[in-house]
Amino acid sequence: MAAINFMTGLTVPNSIAVLGLATSVIGLSAVIFLRFFYVDFRKIDGIPEIPNGDLLAGHLYQLGDDHATRSETWTNTYGWPIFQLRMGRRWAIMLNSFEAAREWIIKNQSATLDRPWFHTFHGVISATSAATIGTSPWDERTKKQRRVVGSFTTGPSIQKLRNMLDMETCAMISAIYYDSQKGSNDIMPHIYPKRLALNLMTMFCYGTRFSTTTDPMLLQILSDASTIARKSVAAMLLTDNQEGLTQLDIKTILGGLMSGGFETVFSTAIIAIGVLSTAEG
Structure with missing residues (x-):
């Protein structure tokens, strides 16, 4: 049995139509997954994002080997004291000025104090060898x-x-x-x-x-x-x-x-x- 391609008007075998439909669905699902479910959390509204991020790696390749110099270049280019970027599947907030750092870290330290618990480091290593205060949950x-x-x-x-x-x-x-x-x-x-x-x-x-x-x-x-x-x-x-x-x-x-x-x-x-x-x- 054959199917009709409505865009070209040509008759194609049913197996090819099914394969094309499956490929389209898989491709669309992959894009949706990478865009909305691949990252750890969605980007924060109201904070500018560095443009031209890669779908899979984010801005990791743009950062290169010298993150500090690249951040300074971005600041001089865009003039943003604070911006967000994606490093693989993780979003990161870059505080690139003294005022921004004081506003986020000092004035709102109760809201930004986050120390997640990691099984390997805190559950295994620190169980026998003490961590430091800064690395403790x-x-x-x-x-x-x-x-x-x-x-x-x-x-x-x-x-x-x-x-x-x-x-x-x-x-x-x-x-x-x-x-x-x-x-x-x-x-x-x-x-x-x-x-x-x-x-x-x-x-x-x-x-x-x-x-x-x-x-x-x-x-x-x-x-x-x-x-x-x-x-x-x-x-x-x-x-x-x-x-x-x-x-x-x-x-x-x-x-x-x-x-x-x-x-x-x-x-x-x-x-x-x-x-x-x-x-x-």
Whole structure:
């Protein structure tokens, strides 16, 4: 039995008509799936979207290897302080100005605070090895840990560490001064602020420090991120435990302080050295 193609007026075999209809239905279903069901959630109305996104990869190929530079290019091109883009099946919101970041993250932090629970990381890995506060799901346990950390990072608490801050800063400047032969020899200064950052965090968390940049243990920590565990803040958390913290909670708190503090102090020290080494500095 044959069927009539109403667009061409030609008579075609029924099997070909069925095949064409099935192909059209499958193609249309694939487009609908990729457009509406493939992504994790639909795009947000009112926020501009970067144009020319790929149906399957979204804007992933446009981002390339340097996401920051590409985002800056988009900002200069379109002038949007905030926009949305798709990375594969996931939509992402790009906050590309200080005002936009403050409006979203600071003023509306209760609405934008989202920490999903992942089975592999939180259910398997973190069950035996503590995560950091920043990577823990948002629950009562994380809130309790943040309260404890907040009590150690208030203004009066930091003032109590003033002598330690002065000692480590003086040690860094003194080491740079003498190792460079009073500025006559060129040196790579990166190891010195790394030692400063590591000493500050290990003194703050564990009560230990490294006196020289050639200390084998210091070099080992910087090269393979080995974990050092002694007592200071750890001892206070264990002995003065008003929040009912478990040992896993304490590991999480100390891990967060070490990882976040080391990166922040090191980058700040590098910027300070760079500024002070200029003519304006």
